[in-house]
Amino acid sequence: MSKIDTTLFTAQEHALDKEYRLCPECGGALSLRRSKHGLFLGCENYPDCQFMRPLQQQNVLIEKILEDSSCPECGKLLAIKKGRFGLFIGCTGYPECSHIETNNTTLADTSLLPDCPVCQQGQLQAKTSRYGKTFYACSNYPKCKYAINDKPIAKACPQCGFSLLVEKRTRQGIRFCCPQKDCNYSAESL
Template identity: 55%
Template sequence: MSKIDPSLFSAHEHALEREACPQCGAELVIRQGKHGPFLGCSAYPGCDFIRSLAPNGRDIEKVLEGSSCPECGQPLAIKKGRYGLFVGCTQFPLCHHIASLQESDETQIACPACDEGHLLSRTSRYGKQFYSCSRYPHCKYVVNDKPIAMACPDCGWKIMVEKRVRGTLRWVCPQKGCGKQVDQGTK
């Protein structure tokens, strides 16, 4: 049976060299944030210097050749963010231009909550489709199923939603407490 060499674990031989803060000269320490670890000044809150530990350009999936940012003229790239893929400027953080990869499908159905916007088809960060008001964040109305421009025969709510229940297509009132269902047949 072999013994473990204790010199492998001596702190003075394997200590990391500490880096000084470029703003104030204090020591930089590794901190944990909601987007992962980063280097931050140990003199915080007096000094607010931070630096990402992630390599630059890690979020860029592919640079779009022949494209140009409408704000700064630099090339655009397909990037990966916390809500999935999107198109963004390669000069981020100097330029904050972003665009969605998926075009939102605007229905011609008026929002039943505010009567000013229309319901848009959107995709969540998990890939699920939902419908929300085009006036978000002023109106936060959302339904998970496809809306139908038909008033509920019971409560009078301005839309119904399309649901498939045990192979039968039904229109269901999305209002809590109502739940009226109208059968549309088997498809």
């Protein structure tokens, strides 16, 4: 029976060992870490060094290049792309330019949506969660984290004076309610 020469395994470093061993920002050792999004390599000097590298590359496939469009940030063509959360329109110059178009179907509704009642600087915008549900959040995010699930109406609550009401769809029909938890105002019409 032949014996395996173990020096073959230790004689030479693997080609990718150096790339994945040291942090390119601070020189600290990289170690395998786990998050809710999967495994990644993180620097041992965390939180002083925030470097991390995903082990799995996020696959973004270009479905179709939009010939008559241009990126408002860099001027390159826009494309319909398929990513982790579905289809979106983004710049073909990624990663240098990370511009992503917003949903233009709700653009007509944004003029009807009221201002944010918490910060009074942003406007409520219709957004889609990763589960496909529509919710309304302040355009001043992350400074203001106000968000509601029901469509906001620019009319003050007659009971508590809060600056907006929400439109709730129930089995009995549409009701207009106050989004404040301590207020129980509800009406069938405005």
